[in-house]
Amino acid sequence: MPAPAPSPFDDDVDPAAPRAAEGLARLAVVLRQDAWRVATARGLTPTQARILGELCAPGAGPARLKDVARALSVTEATTSDAVASLVEKKLLRKEPDPDDGRALRLAPTAAGRREAERVGAPSAALVAAVAALPAADQGALLRALSGTLRALLRSGEVPVARACVTCRHFRPYVHGDADRPHHCAFVRQAFGDRHLRLDCADHAAAPPEEAEATWERFVDAAPE
Ligand code: SF4
Structure with a gap:
């Protein structure tokens, strides 16, 4: 696609990219607030809710802790704490990894899958804003x-x-x-x-x- 012709606006305002990034950052605040509200209403932290969402995503299977941490871009230590809590709540279970007898992988329980559906829906406010x-x-x-x-x-x-x-x-x-x-x-x-x-x-x-x-x-x- 050819580059657009220069506009006098290019000289008058900041470039588009940082302003668009600022807009995305504002939306991220909305998403974080919504995720926090939904997760805490269910007795979970946002990280716990994200872990359930990752493991219950369509097509997802049991996964090792380090792979879950990588997918969520959080540290293994943070993931480990959240996983321990989810196992205690019987929303996740650890099972042997068939590819490595010394390793464990994480799998959602039936209750964990139900919980993931409740906390995993995208922000209703943001969906409504985009739908408009x-x-x-x-x-x-x-x-x-x-x-x-x-x-x-x-x-x-x-x-x-x-x-x-x-x-x-x-x-x-x-x-x-x-x-x-x-x-x-x-x-x-x-x-x-x-x-x-x-x-x-x-x-x-x-x-x-x-x-x-x-x-x-x-x-x-x-x-x-
Ligand atoms: S092109 Fe790939 S990502 Fe897109 S709908 Fe088809 S399978 Fe999914």
Whole structure:
């Protein structure tokens, strides 16, 4: 996509990136407050709720503590404390790792799965705010978040990004339908920007070169 023409606004205000990042930081405050309120109402800490969410995510299986800590970008010590509490509450159990007889892995109990459903729903206030946007803006928001997540994955700031734009099943702009130009080779369906996934259970990470080519097509083939 060609670079936009310079605007007099470029000289008058701060660049867009830091202002957008400031907006995301404000939204993060809302999310943290909401996560704290929901988790504490259930007798959990936000970290405990996130651990349950990670282990109960669609497609997730039992995992070692260090892998859970990495996925959540928190220390193993913090994860260990939270896990001990969740085991005591009978929301998690430890079981032998079949790949390593000396290691243990974490698995949710049935009660833990029920609890994860209660505390794992996205912030209702934020969902309502996004739902009030025009449909095109919701699609544009998902595009922007996809690109931001991808960049943070590449810089190592986030350990995983199960987003369409990093998935080997993603085929951007292969259909003539402007409303659904993309294709998911996993479910064999056409879809549009408003359907982009940011945390898909069926995600399969594309090899780096393939991911790069997919991203370039996603950006370059977008209609102006
Ligand atoms: S499998 Fe999921 S992440 Fe991959 S392209 Fe399909 S919808 Fe997107």
